[in-house]
Amino acid sequence: MLLRHLRYLLAVADHGSFTRAAEALHVSQPTLSQQIRQLEETLGVSLFDRTSRTVKPTDAGLAYIESARRVLVELEAGKRALHDVKDLSRGSLRLAMTPTFMAYLVGPLVRDYVAKFPNIHLQIFELSMDDIEAGLLDDSLDIAIAFTPVRSPDIECVPAFVETLGVMVGRSHPLYERQNPLSPKEVAQLEFALLTPGFITRSSIDGYFRQQNITPNVAIEVNSVSTLLEVIRHAPMATILPEPIATAERALRKIPLQGEAPNRGAALLRRKNNYHSAASVAFMDLVLGAAAVESANSQSSTD
Numbered sequence: 001m002l003l004r005h006l007r008y009l010l011a012v013a014d015h016g017s018f019t020r021a022a023e024a025l026h027v028s029q030p031t032l033s034q035q036i037r038q039l040e041e042t043l044g045v046s047l048f049d050r051t052s053r054t055v056k057p058t059d060a061g062l063a064y065i066e067s068a069r070r071v072l073v074e075l076e077a078g079k080r081a082l083h084d085v086k087d088l089s090r091g092s093l094r095l096a097m098t099p100t101f102m103a104y105l106v107g108p109l110v111r112d113y114v115a116k117f118p119n120i121h122l123q124i125f126e127l128s129m130d131d132i133e134a135g136l137l138d139d140s141l142d143i144a145i146a147f148t149p150v151r152s153p154d155i156e157c158v159p160a161f162v163e164t165l166g167v168m169v170g171r172s173h174p175l176y177e178r179q180n181p182l183s184p185k186e187v188a189q190l191e192f193a194l195l196t197p198g199f200i201t202r203s204s205i206d207g208y209f210r211q212q213n214i215t216p217n218v219a220i221e222v223n224s225v226s227t228l229l230e231v232i233r234h235a236p237m238a239t240i241l242p243e244p245i246a247t248a249e250r251a252l253r254k255i256p257l258q259g260e261a262p263n264r265g266a267a268l269l270r271r272k273n274n275y276h277s278a279a280s281v282a283f284m285d286l287v288l289g290a291a292a293v294e295s296a297n298s299q300s301s302t303d
Contacts, residue, residue: 003075005039006068008032009047013065016054073139077275086278092121093279096135096144099225100163100201101266102126104244105145113286120279129200136271142280144269145287147200157267158284161291164263165204166254168246170233181256184212190238193220193231200264205240208262 011021012032022029040047047061057065085091093113097106106124114122127135127144133152135141148157167187169176175190182190194216195202209216219237222228232239233251240262246254268284270276 005035006072008035009039009065009068012036012048012055013057018055076139088117088120088278088282090119091277091279093283094123094142096125096127096132096141098129098146099126100242101145103225104242109287113283117282132269136269142277143283145266146269148265148267150269154272156270156272160266160268160287162263163266164243164261165240166243166246166261167238167240167257168252168254169238171251173236173238175255176253178255181258183258184214188214190217192216192218193222193228193237193239194218195228196221196223204262204264
């Protein structure tokens with residue numbers, strides 16, 4: 001059995017068709033069918049049910065396909081380990097973040113990382129939590145910044161910092177110059193533009209509303225952070241997003257809240273028991289170091 005057999009096997013499983021798999025692999029269909037037959041003869045089992053219009057794995061095929069995926073992931077990790085350069089004179093980093101982190105965190109982190117390691121090739125992806133977990137598990141991502149907890153026991157979460165959410169408005173809002181904290185009753189009277197319920201940030205916001213017994217007036221729901229910011233900048237509405245997003249450069253102003261503002265834990269995510277490149281370890285050290293400095297500054301300002 002060769003590595004080629006495993007790649008062919010997964011192509012047929014993913015495409016559900018020998019024809020489409022052959023096209024994706026740039027081989028002829030007879031060649032692909034022959035290779036799968038060889039693999040089945042070697043294993044002594046049928047891996048696919050060929051009696052229906054769609055080629056489906058048998059029970060034995062499903063079990064073997066799952067193992068084959070793990071094997072290929074480990075082999076790719078091994079290949080990257082061979083090419084890793086410990087002094088970071090070259091290398092690559094595949095980084096993912098959830099959308100709200102992209103709005104304020106990716107810029108400073110990339111600036112600092114590139115300044116220290118200019119020869120590392122960066123690939124940056126804005127992804128949902130589900131896609132981040134999938135990418136870490138199939139080894140298409142090295143590391144991510146996202147929220148805890150995660151569903152998969154095969155993903156390691158390293159706590160990084162606590163993200164606080166806040167009410168913010170644009171210059172056209174009548175409360176733009178407001179200095180005093182908003183009471184829950186005043187929050188309930190605001191007209192909101194919020195992220196759609198599919199965002200984890202929205203789940204935290206809704207949890208805050210429930211905790212404060214607020215029935216929010218949600219006039220607009222948006223499925224993009226950048227679009228939401230444009231709405232807030234130009235319409236007299238409020239939103240709730242991570243506090244660092246509210247800056248003068250964005251023409252947004254944070255309005256303080258009475259009591260404890262909603263917050264959630266942010267973590268560095270990576271696959272457990274996997275090879276971690278020097279580039280990804282350096283990125284983790286950078287994030288944790290920046291978080292420690294921020295925490296120390298916050299503590300000193302309250303003393």
